[in-house]
Amino acid sequence: MPDTASQQLIRVLAVLPEIEKRSDALSPGSERPLEVTGRQALDPLAPQPASGIPTETSGKHVSNPTGEIRSTTSASLVRLGKFSTMRRIRAAAFYWTAEVPVVVRIALGLPREPILSKRVQHARAAIGGRDLLEAPEILDRGWSPGFSYLVEELVFGEHPLTPPEKSRAGAELIHRLFAALERADLRYVTEKTHPATRKRLARLLERFDPTPKMDPRKLMDATARLVDGDHLLPTGWSHGDLVFSNVIRRPDGGLSVIDWENADDRPVIADLAKLGAAMPGTEGIEMITGLGPGSLLEEGRSSLGTRDQLVRYYLQELSWWEPKFERARKTNRMATFNSWVGRRLELLAALSDR
Numbered sequence: 001m002p003d004t005a006s007q008q009l010i011r012v013l014a015v016l017p018e019i020e021k022r023s024d025a026l027s028p029g030s031e032r033p034l035e036v037t038g039r040q041a042l043d044p045l046a047p048q049p050a051s052g053i054p055t056e057t058s059g060k061h062v063s064n065p066t067g068e069i070r071s072t073t074s075a076s077l078v079r080l081g082k083f084s085t086m087r088r089i090r091a092a093a094f095y096w097t098a099e100v101p102v103v104v105r106i107a108l109g110l111p112r113e114p115i116l117s118k119r120v121q122h123a124r125a126a127i128g129g130r131d132l133l134e135a136p137e138i139l140d141r142g143w144s145p146g147f148s149y150l151v152e153e154l155v156f157g158e159h160p161l162t163p164p165e166k167s168r169a170g171a172e173l174i175h176r177l178f179a180a181l182e183r184a185d186l187r188y189v190t191e192k193t194h195p196a197t198r199k200r201l202a203r204l205l206e207r208f209d210p211t212p213k214m215d216p217r218k219l220m221d222a223t224a225r226l227v228d229g230d231h232l233l234p235t236g237w238s239h240g241d242l243v244f245s246n247v248i249r250r251p252d253g254g255l256s257v258i259d260w261e262n263a264d265d266r267p268v269i270a271d272l273a274k275l276g277a278a279m280p281g282t283e284g285i286e287m288i289t290g291l292g293p294g295s296l297l298e299e300g301r302s303s304l305g306t307r308d309q310l311v312r313y314y315l316q317e318l319s320w321w322e323p324k325f326e327r328a329r330k331t332n333r334m335a336t337f338n339s340w341v342g343r344r345l346e347l348l349a350a351l352s353d354r
Helices: 005-022 118-127 163-183 197-207 216-227 269-278 283-291 306-319 321-330 334-352
Strands: 032-037 040-042 067-071 077-080 089-095 102-108 138-144 147-153 187-191 231-238 247-249 255-257 264-267
Touching (some): 005 040, 005 067, 005 077, 005 089, 118 231, 118 264, 163 247, 163 255, 216 334, 231 269, 264 269, 269 306, 321 334
Antiparallel strands (some): 089 102, 247 255
16 A cells, blocks of 8 residues: 555544544544645634634645545544654644544554653653643543544644744743753663764764764764763653644743653753754753753752753764654655754754854
8 A cells, every 4th residue: 555645644534433432522523525735634614713723733724635535533634743654653633623622642553652651641740730831631542452542632823933933932941941840850860872872973974064064073072072971960751852843822822832742751951952952043052051050950960061961962863863864765854854963963063162
């Protein structure tokens, strides 16, 4: 069977009626056609909510559908995840016409862990509170052989898209993350480095010339100093993918953070580093390195300062470039991959000059 978006959408739409029967937060639908455009299927007759279609669902409503799928779901829109394949599908179904608007996050061909794991629930409880990262409320969850799902409240609003919007949202979230550190039950864990890290980074430098961004000798020197050895780092719950496509500015002006399936117990610098990379220029890492001294990032038993924790994180991210490269190649997202590599090199250069 061809690994096309339409085929993946058909598989998702086949399980949605069963999920709608199981969950009290949903109601079954009647058979109707959905318009397929790229990686999403939309009910063209679904009325738009008073606050507008939330941009976490699309952000780009394309008026020229490329096909049609008949389905009995009551969802207004179904959207595939960025790296879905026929073997491992992630998708979200949006029900903005329901009495309580919800989104259903679905995983097919994957272990139930990504959506339903206890670590995700613990992370949401620890740092997803209303005065911290503000995770949507979970209304239901379940699993069946072949798929798992989570139903949560649908957050209306817009992603921060422009540089000023990203700067404002990023600054708010950085301050919230530092506030979360003060409340967290942090542990200091010796983080061991994969033995192939240096070789993987060397292969990256063979394929991508870092010279426009960073002197390759500086990069390998930093690897020898910060990555080759083991370091004691503050560790706690983190979101795991804190980028602006997972942040929504609500109509009331507040921020909500969505897509928690990568949440885990890891070095707390991870969320700060992700956010710093997503913000314009170097303003994010400058704010983080400015707030780090005197915080729990550096106090206690941490063996590295804030700047070195950031450098170490970006180097480790780059060392795992090969799986990311293959996913990008298979999903025709090489421009995004190249931008990702260039951005990390740019940040490493800025941090090495500080």
